[in-house]
Amino acid sequence: MAVDLLLGLQWGDEGKGKIVxxxxxxxxxxxxxxxxxxxxxxxxxxxIKHVLHTIPSGIFHKNALNIVGNGVVIxxxxxxxxxxxxxxxKIDIKSKLVISxxxxxxxxxxxxLDAASEAAKGKAKIGSTLKGIGPTYMxxxxxxxxRIGDLELDNWEKKYRALANKxxxxxxxxxxxxxxxxxxxxxxxxxxxKALKQLTFIDSEEYLYQAQKAGKKILAEGAxxxxxxxxxxTYPFVxxxxxxxxxxxxxxxxxxxxxGRVFGIFKAYATRVGSGPFPTELFDExxxxxxRVGNEFGAxxxxxxxxxxxxxxxxxxxxxxxxxxxxxxxxxxVLSGFKNIKICTAYTYKGExxxxxxxxxxxxxxxPIYTEMKGWAxxxxxxxxxEELPENLMDYIKFLEAELEVPIKIVSVxxxxxxxxxx
Ligand code: GDP
Ligand code: IMO
Ligand code: MG
Numbered sequence: 001m002a003v004d005l006l007l008g009l010q011w012g013d014e015g016k017g018k019i020v021x022x023x024x025x026x027x028x029x030x031x032x033x034x035x036x037x038x039x040x041x042x043x044x045x046x047x048i049k050h051v052l053h054t055i056p057s058g059i060f061h062k063n064a065l066n067i068v069g070n071g072v073v074i075x076x077x078x079x080x081x082x083x084x085x086x087x088x089x090k091i092d093i094k095s096k097l098v099i100s101x102x103x104x105x106x107x108x109x110x111x112x113l114d115a116a117s118e119a120a121k122g123k124a125k126i127g128s129t130l131k132g133i134g135p136t137y138m139x140x141x142x143x144x145x146x147r148i149g150d151l152e153l154d155n156w157e158k159k160y161r162a163l164a165n166k167x168x169x170x171x172x173x174x175x176x177x178x179x180x181x182x183x184x185x186x187x188x189x190x191x192x193x194k195a196l197k198q199l200t201f202i203d204s205e206e207y208l209y210q211a212q213k214a215g216k217k218i219l220a221e222g223a224x225x226x227x228x229x230x231x232x233x234t235y236p237f238v239x240x241x242x243x244x245x246x247x248x249x250x251x252x253x254x255x256x257x258x259x260g261r262v263f264g265i266f267k268a269y270a271t272r273v274g275s276g277p278f279p280t281e282l283f284d285e286x287x288x289x290x291x292r293v294g295n296e297f298g299a300x301x302x303x304x305x306x307x308x309x310x311x312x313x314x315x316x317x318x319x320x321x322x323x324x325x326x327x328x329x330x331x332x333x334v335l336s337g338f339k340n341i342k343i344c345t346a347y348t349y350k351g352e353x354x355x356x357x358x359x360x361x362x363x364x365x366x367x368p369i370y371t372e373m374k375g376w377a378x379x380x381x382x383x384x385x386x387e388e389l390p391e392n393l394m395d396y397i398k399f400l401e402a403e404l405e406v407p408i409k410i411v412s413v414x415x416x417x418x419x420x421x422x423x
Pocket of ligand 1 (some may be wrong): 008012013014015016017018039040041042043044293294298299330331332333334412413414415416
């Protein structure tokens with residue numbers, strides 16, 4: 001049985017959490033493959049809104065097993081908070097949530113290093129979520145990291161101490177004003193590790209191999225988006241993992257040949273949180289309207305998200321890099337009421353018109369070229385079938401499908417699980 005992938009095609013926050021929740025009924029296993037608590041995946045049903053950071057978005061379904069894969073970085077403190085939030089929902093966590101032994105641990109000092117690094121960058125800062133993501137992946141690739149499996153060893157605290165001491169020296173080296181009480185942070189960390197150790201740690205690549213052989217259906221859940229990928233995103237304003245399809249292979253240990261459908265999610269417009277280039281960003285009333293109607297505030301940090309028109313140059317690039325087979329368009333309802341809708345189909349770059357993503361997309365290098373389409377006024381949020389969708393929205397959908405050469409299989413018209421139109 002193949003492993004299907006679900007990933008964001010823009011700068012994150014496309015609505016991955018909602019769609020994983022919608023699709024979970026078709027799967028036996030939901031497996032997160034990269035990122036960590038920098039992610040904030042929102043699910044809404046029965047009038048309740050849930051935000052997950054590390055725990056896969058299939059957790060509310062009785063029949064699915066949720067795996068935190070080896071490519072994920074885990075902060076026990078945030079993980080414990082997520083578990084505490086779930087307690088009231090009477091989920092049998094012990095049987096429904098397992099963690100890869102090869103997933104790396106975010107130490108309190110990783111978070112401090114993240115803060116020190118950003119402070120030292122000043123105006124050039126990445127706009128990190130400050131969850132310790134960069135420093136933890138640096139320790140992973142630098143071969144200094146601590147893994148979940150280490151917590152099963154008798155001497156893990158010794159290993160912890162050596163790494164934390166090294167981090168303290170590195171923080172001092174940055175020579176920035178970072179105030180912290182490490183003792184307090186470590187007390188919280190040790191308590192959280194205890195809670196984490198109540199869960200089952202597994203060799204997830206072996207588990208997934210056997211599950212596939214047994215015919216289980218597996219959905220891999222991505223975090224962030226393709227334009228935040230460490231290789232293919234708007235470097236250096238990216239996260240520190242491969243958010244694209246290849247990341248699922250390394251982040252779960254599944255081979256490329258085992259990948260089935262690749263579900264690519266995008267918003268009907270575009271948003272970005274943190275620093276970095278965003279060619280179609282709006283600084284006018286239209287952008288403010290998208291932010292207000294779309295409630296565009298980060299699910300992890302609460303920061304306002306920057307908003308702009310859809311960028312097909314960037315979206316095509318993401319479709320290409322990921323080999324997307326099915327598209328899902330989110331937040332179509334947010335565009336209701338715009339008289340005209342703009343679609344960026346090409347850039348002017350060094351005096352020429354180009355339709356591929358160049359090395360550098362800073363605003364001084366690229367100017368978006370737009371096609372305009374007529375908007376629609378109707379409220380979409382109560383619609384439940386394609387037949388009800390306004391004609392101008394259908395024209396928009398068909399235009400995007402023709403440009404991207406991939407069918408749009410889901411149109412989302414509101415945050416709730418039920419506000420989902422399958423085509
Ligand atoms: P993720 O990180 O990709 O899971 O996305 P986030 O949860 O960070 O951000 C998506 C936001 O949009 C959340 O607040 C969702 O509840 C909300 N959302 C998802 N789909 C829709 C939709 O179709 N319409 C509207 N209005 N909101 C949506
Ligand atoms: P989900 O999974 C949107 C952004 C940060 C920052 C950059 C680097 O909810 O879509 P990091 O903390 O990784 O060092 O931050 O990446 N970023 C996200 N933006 N959604 C996310 O996750 C993000 N995770 C990180 O804002 O610009
Ligand atoms: Mg998010």
